[in-house]
Amino acid sequence: MLQARQLTKHFTDKKRGTVRAVDGVDLECKAGEIFGLLGLNGAGKTTTLRLLATILRADSGSVMIDGVDAQVHPEKVRSKIGFLTGSTGLYLRLTPREILAYFGQLAGLDNATIARRSDDLIARLGMKEFADSRVDKLSSGQKQRTSIARTLIHDPPLLILDEPTIGLDVVTSRAIVEFIREARTRGKCVLLSTHIMHEAAKLCDRIAILHAGRVRRVGTLADFRTQYGHDDLDDIFVAAIEGNGGMAQ
């Protein structure tokens, strides 16, 4: 579903000079797979996901989505992507249901499809009690559920989710995690970023450890446990970013 090759994005910052935010990243993610990008603050997760979602232009490298070169035909691949990021905008004066209708119309859906999909997302994301309240009256967890629903209204095969459970309470996080699992069952390709180790360990089929814009390691948790001799993903992660243990890349 998604392949990135040697993806690179450097920023020029007056104070810091050149920031190698993404520095030659290779990634592959299949339909029916949950793939996690794990990294410290500033590791390059959001930048990588923005490049993959064609929100940002890469300096070099390529992204193929469902067999289409995403940089050559961004308009062709956008309908296949649901992208959630911290800055996903919500209109404060609208209700979640109105937001879903608005983004459904932007995606070219007819009213019957919008109504059916909205009802389905509202039910599956546990949004019934606040679906008709204005967004400016909602809690941050309720807003996050609304953002996720808005990301998915066009039923894309590829979900790119930047820290989908950030700032959520344990019950809301679990609901989102359950929702992501369900998406996998329905054959979606899910690429997500997180720095919550236990969540990545529970949820992801494969994990890429990203550090300073580079992929240090890709594998399943079982692979990592064998390579590093640690059980905990925390310990594996620290060893991977410090370059200790494991087999040579």
Ligand SMILES: Nc1ncnc2c1ncn2[C@@H]1O[C@H](COP(=O)(O)OP(=O)(O)OP(=O)(O)O)[C@@H](O)[C@H]1O
């Ligand atoms: N528009 C920009 N201009 C300059 N530097 C940027 C820009 N966007 C990101 N960066 C820099 O690129 C690096 C990677 O940032 P990015 O947001 O991708 O990290 P992240 O892994 O998502 O971190 P976090 O866990 O804090 O969300 C950081 O050093 C950041 O300061």
Ligand SMILES: [Mg+2]
């Ligand atoms: Mg980020």
